[in-house]
Amino acid sequence: MEEEAQVEVPCYFVCPISLHMMRDPVTLPTGMTYDRDGIERWLLTAGTCPLTKQPVPADCDPTPNHTLRRLIQSWGAAHGLVQRVATPPPKPPITDVASLVSRIGGAASNNFTQELLAALRELRGVVASEESQRSCRNDDAACAAVDTLVGVFITASASATTSTSSVAVCDEVLEIISSSDKCLLAARVIMETNTNEAAVDALVSALRRSNTASRAHAALLLRNVTAVMPTSSLASLPEQVFGEVVRLIRDKQQVSRAATTKAALHVLVGTTPWDRNRVKAVDAGAVPALVDMLLDLDGPERRACELALGALGRLCGCAEGRAALVAHGAAVAAVASKALRVSDVATDKAVRVLRSVARHAATAAVVQEMAHTGVPGTLCVVAQSEQYGDRTRERARETLRLHARAWRSSPCLQHKHLHAAAHVVMYPC
Template structure:
């Protein structure tokens, strides 16, 4: 930083060498149709979120390819070389960016590959192109059939040619695919889920994380008739990801899979049989969990407590009721809502005398009393809390576990 300040004092940089976005010397100047020149990296990032020229505010077409300003680049390179003795960094000649033709050619090579070596070479070159910039990733996603070809590689190589599978997964996960594109992917590749499960069963943590992210994406757009027939292995591997804590993105993806697929009763049972309830409780119990992760874990528990097996698993866990009660009013409004729903399910459908006593002793009843009066929660959550308290008012209203001021606030039957 100090060197840059010294250079600015000693050498005056011509204003037309400076990018209007970054205010730094341009390394790869490109010109928009509006006539304004920017550094390629800066303007490409800008155009990802804004469809206008930063200076003129004129609209820029979504498919606009800024024109390289070679003359200006050579002037900048010459000026930097002339002032190198003053600490000015030399500007190398930039690598030509990928164009649509090159990306399409790489996809064609994937289709035509007749050997593992040729397939790997094309995949690695395509991976490098995609890693260069968001622009390149958009170009790749826009090539007709490109995502289908990559998915086909994943399916065909998930068990034997694992290196090719890993490369294809990495590329697909780097793309921002629309729901429509993902839905087509699911429709055209019926074996994709099985391939992702096979990848999740491996020991390569990076590949498992990529498989988890893609599994989350495809299950989010999967039609209900496909969701209800998901194999048990999907739930087993999602739960294993939570146990192994491969990475934060993989953990969030596994939670999203559990939440998104357990709206149907049979899937809830599959998840419970895979040990999801115990793992989720341990996850909430073991230590600090980011807010979104806590919300998703409680949402998954809420789903699973919609079946008898899920409720039984929760109350049989030594800390199940206690940890859910503890999250009320401590994380977020969403987390409190989900936790109250779980406690209501338990109180309505799994409330043995021992469970009713446990809810009082662990502080869950106190939390419900506070929620019933709290403005921090929505009206529906407050009403659920009041409804739960009324279910067992005889046991809880005058319980020595409930502080006197909360007994006074206890809702009437």
């Protein structure tokens, strides 16, 4: 520090966090550059870029800024500060992934748990490195590796309830295949090897455990598996799947909550076109969980809101789902509050839910509640606005016509222009 104080260091060589000359400059996805030590310490607690305040993914690996490092080294050499600049450590040699996978398969076959764990941990380190990303681009080799890992995961899950070492094996495998490309590949392998039911059971077991990181990885893999499962398997998922999906939606302490919640919502939307799955989801408490989520959502969480409304629309396709919706004291208000305020997609899905309730579950109390929460006014705006699609506008008109007499005197329709629009919609010539 005394050496730096005697020489004026160019500002672009100074780390914005430590305010000292950078030794190992790295760049975040936000485009900002910091000293590696400083930014890694910062991200452990903050999770945002210090300068831009933009969120930084928890698994972000800052990119080395070699050009800036060379400039700092050249400048430091000219001013006698060479020792102040660190040279990044040499990269580890490329490990043969195929040999590691072979070791994993052999250890699993012979039930050598400790050797299996050691090989899995070594593979995890290799997969995380830049070299492995290049070495794993061979699709056939990657499929073979993932096939072995999926088999190990399913086998270990069978004894995970009684063996802590089996739990550790499952956690390691989920960590390895948690990246998006490997997760998609694992789903494809599961489908092609016809291990759907066994894989789903193993993932449910992982979701039931307390390891939050593994639960997050299992949720992402379950999303991808259900996305490629054949209809025959998808239409008869076990009840436990829906129980764990609802638990994920309600869990506010989970790792990578936004991504995990969206994965759970995708599973719910993708598995409930069939009545038997709808009933299972309703019995698991999906409707109040989704309504509570809508009430909690605030700010730029557009996609999560759209998925939650989409899931509610699916569940309102059965009588049990509609009954659960109207039984929730704030459900109608929660759905109506997202129309016109989030996105066109959210408005369309909210109108679908409101139409379903108005057509099939509209008791006098429900109709009155819809009037008090401003539903008629919202539907009038949608019906008259060319911003929305023809089908969405027609659904809004249909819903208004269903209860025209009850809503004609609604306080939200008292503005003369809105009232005139409502009259046109409710009583077309």
